[in-house]
Amino acid sequence: MSLFTRWIPRRYRLAFSHIVNRPFELLMTGLDVAIAPLQWVLGVRRMAYFFIAPNLIIFGIFILLPMVLNFYYGFTSGQSILLENREFVGTDNLETILTCEDYGNPNTCKEDLFWRGVRNTGAYVALQVSTMVVLALITALALNRKIVLRGFFRSVFFYPVLLSPVVVALIWKWFLRYDNGLLNALLENFGQDRIQFLADPQWARFWVIVVSDWAQMGFYTLILLAGLQAIPASLYEAAEIDGANTLRRFRFITLPLLMPTMTVVLVLAFIRAVQVFDQVFVLTGGGPGTATLYIVQYIYREAFVNSPPQFGMAAAASLILASVLMVMTLAQLFFARRSEAT
């Protein structure tokens, strides 16, 4: 029995459902009148294209077309955004970006800021993804147990995911500021010196990771929690009877069975970390200096902050980023298929 009709006395339910359903029936009949001749003309198989066309058009205009334009921009130079005013320069932009005397030292690269962005992004991805996945796993394991106020804690950990990245960054900026920041006020209260959390490169890098972990962890916790709940309880009962302790149960049951979910979490977290921009842009602006300048912000700076704007360089850098992400996506598909096969 439908939840919506349960409160209606039984003898009126049929009449109620007629009233509610009638407009839908009329609508569907109307659609049928319009679509049936079309189906007659196109045939049943081709009707699928008709139904996906609206979404395909939107996807084409807002995703596919910009991708094609970006590809073309990557091989042109000039200040204009109009294609006809841009000069085709072949792979010059890519060559400029990739030219380095010593790849370990960004200062020797022709486009040193790109390589600082690459180095910063690499360090950020490694630390942010690893810490967040470990923390999300610990949290998911804790929330999977029968603890008091389990529902409340699940909401608490998920809540930051609902916040906009800009809001998250502004909250934390207020928290970390040197002048009138909450954390520094606490330090002073305990007789400690204030710390330049956002003006010291190491501290800034640290807090960018902490804030990202805080903001995103709930989402991955939820996925891992679903993975944990899909593991049959009978396996744990059998292991317990066999005398396996908690660590061994985790090592030989939880971890192997959670691996497919973990792979998805790792790949999603990796892709998101490589694309990091909005939160860090508001929190540190890429500074101090270029300590938290990541690749996407480099692209943004080249296209929209520099004067004159370097749209070609920005597009070329985004092609490199897209290639990296594509490799990661293919790796995800490979691992997912392999785990399905086993």
Next chain:
Amino acid sequence: MKLRTVLLLVLVVALAVPAASIMAQDQVELRIMWYNDGNEGEVLRDLLDRFEEEHPNITVEIDTVAYADLDKTLQPQVEAGGANAPDIVRVTDTARYRPFYLDLTPYLPDPDYWEASFAEPVLNSFRKGADDTGIYGFPTQFTVTGPFINRTLFDQAGVDVPSEVMDEPTWNDWVEAAVEVAEVTGVPYAVAIDRTGHRVWGPALSNGATFLNEDGSFTVDSPGFRETAQMIIDWHERGITPLGVWVESGGEYASARPEFVNGQLVMYMSGSWQIQGFSSDIGDTFDWQAVPNPYGEGGSTGIPGGAVMAGINTTAHPEEVAMVMDYLASVDVLTEFTARTLFIPGHIGIAEAGVEYDTDDPSVLQALNTFLAEVPKLSEEAYGLQYSPIGFPLNVNIRDRLGQVIVGELTLDEAIVMIQETVDEAYAEVYGE
């Protein structure tokens, strides 16, 4: 009876609709893309309301954007052209939009008035080359970079204001005085400078730097520039300047205005455009003053600047654009605009006649007089930098590279080499060499 009423209504509608559409065709709508430093958008609206009363067939809309977003918003619009582009713009990076300016000359009743009223370097800054004699726009205001001090703090500390006891105080004299004031009064910061290369140019030129070469290219490395850059680096190492400006701000423009307005800063290197905002934000909380640019081997110079208004050549209504521009550039209107916005006039005649500013605030009057006294001291090189087509790349790169030096990512030597490479590339792009 009823049928007759219905027929009458149909007739009225049949006549009214085409009439309304004809009226709508005659009505011209213009759009200005604008940004605000203070109250100038409000003043402009008042002035345009009066224009619209005199010209009921023209409506002028003001699209206000944040200054930081101006170029990001404007460039795609002017390039796209048509209905997407504004008809008139207010910009500071004049060279960037050169291909898009509308030559107003054929539509102006008296082009000579414009030639006589606005400085040649400003009119040239719109032009595409030496052969171009078109009139494209005018400066809404003239600005001069220079320092402000918190006078109340100087008085409380009992420290002499250097410009009152010395003939030609240097940056070193000013900074040491400000440090003493900060120490005595317990204010956290002694000195600050906006995070932009444009603000660094003035002190660098005063310290003897020379950037401009005869062919229009730049040489970044000079003892004067090194001395100035090192001075700003030292402020950070000594902890006498707020790190929020140059260090915490990442890769964009940042000002120390909040610190100064909140009484946390003794001396603030910025410019005349801050006056109206200081008057409204500081009020009578403390006394503030503008002081002359410090002296050095190169004399004492600020950097001229300011915003300009120009027509855009994709407009469908060039005549009406010229009418609006001619109205806004007229002596009476520009005088009122200047008096109410507390700007330094960019109009030669108005500057010579003097402006009765719409304020009783003694700090404002003192600051305006100080900046007016700075105008004759501006060096030729200061004008050259401001109106060079590659001035903005130099400005942006000094800002970003110096920021990297301050946090230890680069040495000053490395930064100078990198700035030089970038401005050389910009020069090659502009001049094709």
